[in-house]
Amino acid sequence: MKKCDKVISVKDLTKKFGNFTAVDHITFDVQKGEIFGFLGANGAGKTTAMKMLCGLSRPSSGSATVANYDISTQGEEVKRHIGYMSQKFSLYEGLRVDENIKLFSTIYGMTDDMIKSASDRLYKSLNMEGMKKTLVKDLPVGWKQKLAFAVSTIHNPEVVFLDEPTGGVDPVTRRKFWELIYKASEEGMTVFVTTHYLDEAEYCNRVSIMVDGKISALDSPKALKEKFNVATMDEVFRIVAKDAIRED
Amino acid sequence: MAILGSLIKKEVLHIVRDPRTMVITILMPVVLLLLFGFAISTEVNDVRIAAVVDRHTDETRNLLEKIRVNHYFTFLGLTSENEVEYLLRSGKADAILILRTDETRLKGEIVADASNPTNAQSVATYIMGVINNGVSSSPVLTYTLYNPQMKSSYNFVPGIMGMIFILICAIMTSVSIVREKENGTMNLLLVSPIKPATIILGKLIPYFLLSCIILLIMMLISYTLLGLPVSVTIIDVVLVSLLYIVLSLSFGLLVSTIADSQLTALIGSAVILMLPVIMLSGMIFPIDNMPVFLQFISCVIPARWYIEAMRKLMIQQLDFSFIYQEIIILFSMTILLMSLSICKFYSSQKK
Numbered sequence: 001m002k003k004c005d006k007v008i009s010v011k012d013l014t015k016k017f018g019n020f021t022a023v024d025h026i027t028f029d030v031q032k033g034e035i036f037g038f039l040g041a042n043g044a045g046k047t048t049a050m051k052m053l054c055g056l057s058r059p060s061s062g063s064a065t066v067a068n069y070d071i072s073t074q075g076e077e078v079k080r081h082i083g084y085m086s087q088k089f090s091l092y093e094g095l096r097v098d099e100n101i102k103l104f105s106t107i108y109g110m111t112d113d114m115i116k117s118a119s120d121r122l123y124k125s126l127n128m129e130g131m132k133k134t135l136v137k138d139l140p141v142g143w144k145q146k147l148a149f150a151v152s153t154i155h156n157p158e159v160v161f162l163d164e165p166t167g168g169v170d171p172v173t174r175r176k177f178w179e180l181i182y183k184a185s186e187e188g189m190t191v192f193v194t195t196h197y198l199d200e201a202e203y204c205n206r207v208s209i210m211v212d213g214k215i216s217a218l219d220s221p222k223a224l225k226e227k228f229n230v231a232t233m234d235e236v237f238r239i240v241a242k243d244a245i246r247e248d
Numbered sequence: 249m250a251i252l253g254s255l256i257k258k259e260v261l262h263i264v265r266d267p268r269t270m271v272i273t274i275l276m277p278v279v280l281l282l283l284f285g286f287a288i289s290t291e292v293n294d295v296r297i298a299a300v301v302d303r304h305t306d307e308t309r310n311l312l313e314k315i316r317v318n319h320y321f322t323f324l325g326l327t328s329e330n331e332v333e334y335l336l337r338s339g340k341a342d343a344i345l346i347l348r349t350d351e352t353r354l355k356g357e358i359v360a361d362a363s364n365p366t367n368a369q370s371v372a373t374y375i376m377g378v379i380n381n382g383v384s385s386s387p388v389l390t391y392t393l394y395n396p397q398m399k400s401s402y403n404f405v406p407g408i409m410g411m412i413f414i415l416i417c418a419i420m421t422s423v424s425i426v427r428e429k430e431n432g433t434m435n436l437l438l439v440s441p442i443k444p445a446t447i448i449l450g451k452l453i454p455y456f457l458l459s460c461i462i463l464l465i466m467m468l469i470s471y472t473l474l475g476l477p478v479s480v481t482i483i484d485v486v487l488v489s490l491l492y493i494v495l496s497l498s499f500g501l502l503v504s505t506i507a508d509s510q511l512t513a514l515i516g517s518a519v520i521l522m523l524p525v526i527m528l529s530g531m532i533f534p535i536d537n538m539p540v541f542l543q544f545i546s547c548v549i550p551a552r553w554y555i556e557a558m559r560k561l562m563i564q565q566l567d568f569s570f571i572y573q574e575i576i577i578l579f580s581m582t583i584l585l586m587s588l589s590i591c592k593f594y595s596s597q598k599k
Contacts, residue, residue, distance in 0.1 A: 054439045076441055084439040088432035094262045106254040107440045152436075161439075 007032045007159055007190040008053065012062035015048050022048040024213035025062065030192060032158075035185050037204030037221075038194040041241055044210040046194045047163060053192070054161055055079050067158040080108070083152040083160035088167075091148050093137035097128065100136055101151060108155035122150045142173035149180050153189065160184065162193040166200065178203050201233040209240045216240050251442055255450030259424070263454060273420070273458065277412045277466050284404035285474045295371050298324040298341045300332065303349040311347065311354075314378050321374075336361045343371045402474045406558030407531030409466055409489065410551040413496045414525050416462060419517045421455045421500030426513040429504075444594055452497050459493040470562070481561045484568050488561065488575065492554045495582040499550075502589035505596050525551040553577045 008030035015023040023045040030036045040046040051057040053066055055075040064071045067081035091100045101122065105115040123129045126146055136144060145165065153160050162181075166174045178200065185191050193204070201207045201221060208218040217224060217240045224236045263270060297315060301308050316323045324341055335341040336359065346357040358375050362368035428434040437447050467485070470476045499521065507513035526532060528542060529551035535543055546552050557574035560566045 056435060056438055079439055079441045082439065084436065086432045086435055090432045090436050092258060092262070092433055093431070094265050095258060099258070099261065103254050103258050104436075104440075107251055107437070107442055109251075109441065 005032055006030065006065075007034075007068075008036075008064070008066050008192065010053070010062075010064040013049065013052060013059050013064050014061045015045070015052060015057065016060040021213050023052070023059075026210070026213075026215050028208055028215060028218055030159075030190060032190055033185055033188050034206065035181060035191045035193065035204045037201045037207035038192060038210070039198070039201055039207055039237065040194075040210030041244055044241075044244070045213040046210050049210070050161055050163055050192070050194060054082060054084055081158045083155070083157040084163075085148050085152040085160070085165055086163045091136050091144065091151060094135065096133050096135055097139070097147065098132045100147070101154065104151050105154050110155060118154050118156075122154065126150055141169060142176065145169060145173065145177055146180060149177065153184060157189070159190040159192055162191065164194055164196060166195065166197065174200070198232070198234040198237055201237075207233070209237060211241050211244045252446050252450055252453075255437075255442075255446065256453050259450060259454040260457075262424070263458065269420075273416055274462070274465065276415070277408070277462050278469060280408050280412065281405065281466060281469050281474065284408055285402065285469075293320060294322055295320055295343060295374060296322045296324055296341045297343050297345060297375070298327045298331075298335055300327055300329050300344060300346045302347070305349055305354070307354050308347050308349070311356075311379060315345070315375075318378060332359060342367070343375060345375060402470060402476045403563065404531075405466075405470045405474065405476060406555045406562055407529070409463075409558060410492070410529055410531060410555040411522070411525050412462065412466065413459060413489070413493050413554075414499070414517075414521045414551060417455055417459050417493055417496030418500040418503060418521050419514060420458070421451060421497055422503035422507060422513040422517050423510050424455075425451055425501070425504035426507050426510050429508070430510060445590075448501065448590065448593060452501065455497060455500070456493060459496075460490075463489050463493070476562055477565060479565050481565055481567065484571070485558065485561050488554065488557050488571070488578070491575070491578055491582060492550070495550050495578060495585060498582060498585035498589050502585055502592065505589055505592040524549050528552065529555050531555055550578060550581050553581075 006029045008028075010029070011027050012025045013023060013027070014021065014025050026049060038046050038050065048057065052059050053064060053071060055071060055078050059072065066078045069077040069081065071078055092103065095103065098119070101119045102115060105118060110118065123132065126143075128143070128147065131139065131143070136147070139147065149160075149162070149165065152162075166177055169177070174197070181191050181193070181203075193200075195201065204221065206218065206220050207224065208215050210216065217236070219227070221233055221236075225231065225233065228236050228239050230236055230239070299312055299315070301312070312323070315321050324335075327335060327344070329346070332344045332346070335344060339361070341361070343358060343360040346359065348355045348357070356379050358372050360368040360371050425434070428437070438444075463486070467482070471478050471482070500517065503513055503517050503520070507516050524545075528535075528538070528546040529549050530546065531551070535546050535552065538546065553574040557571040557578070560570050560574075564570075
């Protein structure tokens with residue numbers, strides 16, 4: 001992991017819905033090539049924070065840059081340099097595998113030649129050559145998840161945002177999915193991932209734990225475990241989140 | 249441009265790969281047109297009529313012959329006076345003509361089965377017409393302009409078109425947008441560098457094209473099978489319909505920005521759009537007969553103005569200058585709805 005520059009830099013980012021402060025002055029940086037885990041109970045504000053970073057939602061106050069573009073003023077540029085995969089499985093189910101790849105790479109402004117080489121690489125690395133013409137809805141869940149990740153990174157973004165990417169997936173498939181994440185990170189892509197599975201938090205370079213809209217802990221899993229003197233991230237989470245007021 | 253193209257292609261693939269929706273979309277207009285055109289008809293065909301004649305004269309024979317050759321009637325033959333009630337009650341006859349010759353004057357009586365009052369009235373009027381035709385003294389002459397045979401087969405065409413486009417454009421567009429919201433694919437589009445306007449166009453254009461195909465099918469049926477008179481007004485019909493299609497699409501877009509689930513979108517468009525269109529647009533019930541309050545409401549229903557314009561163009565064969573009022577109203581409604589829904593679309597993305 002190269003510690004050269006900050007790919008995500010967040011300062012006092014806040015989001016209010018009326019009187020309710022969903023995200024309360026959060027500040028953190030993410031380095032290039034890092035796998036950054038973004039944890040928190042339901043309703044802690046992690047999805048809202050992530051949406052602001054992706055340009056799906058406007059901050060009430062504070063600032064942030066993603067890939068060196070300001071999210072408030074350079075939304076278009078931010079969108080060009082990020083990939084996004086959401087909680088729900090997010091590809092067009094009614095389209096074939098190759099059609100999905102073509103659609104999303106066209107959306108990201110890739111030329112036909114680029115699309116061809118990128119999709120060839122994708123089929124090879126995912127071992128999906130025989131499934132090009134399969135409708136996505138007919139793929140097994142594990143394959144869909146892997147394909148969704150590959151499609152969200154097909155334009156080689158600087159950061160990829162993964163919003164609970166492994167929800168509802170069995171442990172073996174989750175393990176395989178994380179192998180893809182590692183591979184992307186090794187190639188220099190920054191991975192920003194929210195998850196509910198605390199064993200997955202162990203795979204991250206650093207994790208932040210959000211409680212009631214604020215970041216209550218931020219460090220590497222190892223340092224956090226040492227700090228709270230426990231053996232697993234699960235216990236860390238319990239200690240940090242025990243004072244949470246908000247519930248679902 | 250390439251992006252818009254690929255979005256449109258995606259939408260078309262979705263439409264084409266959902267054969268059920270496709271079949272319903274194409275078949276519904278056809279079935280409705282044929283149903284209203286032929287099956288549900290207010291014109292009375294094939295009236296079964298029997299006659300009671302107390303004394304045969306040249307006059308009565310003449311009259312019965314007229315009924316016998318008239319293709320609107322099926323002449324059941326002569327019957328006796330005490331059979332009359334049985335024939336009507338058992339439904340074997342729709343009307344009985346009783347002819348009495350009193351000295352030398354012929355007196356006619358019509359007994360009609362009025363379990364369906366509209367039918368009975370038409371039947372009675374037909375028979376009177378035939379009788380009066382024979383007797384030279386007919387004081388009142390009724391001319392029905394534009395639709396001389398009182399054919400109802402194409403009277404319904406404007407109404408059905410008004411309904412179908414709201415149905416196809418509004419419901420299909422809103423459901424397809426909301427489905428993307430539900431599936432999460434809308435977020436994928438929104439985090440991508442696509443401009444919101446491109447997303448909207450990528451949704452509207454495919455359904456606009458689909459509506460054009462439906463318009464073509466409906467016009468083919470109307471002008472051939474239903475026998476609508478062909479004239480230069482066809483061009484105006486197409487133009488006004490295209491305007492109305494755009495209006496319906498904007499309606500769909502508006503519904504989709506408000507609704508969160510496909511079900512809400514469906515119920516929303518069905519209740520907000522369908523019922524008023526059927527009840528208040530003048531499609532079935534004449535607007536002039538409504539209470540003033542409802543007449544007032546019907547003014548804000550786009551279908552009312554579209555149907556009125558279509559009646560003038562298709563049935564009265566009037567030219568464009570007679571529908572300025574409708575055009576202006578439809579046009580303003582389109583602009584209003586379009587800007588409203590685009591504003592809502594943008595603001596809902598930028599919360």
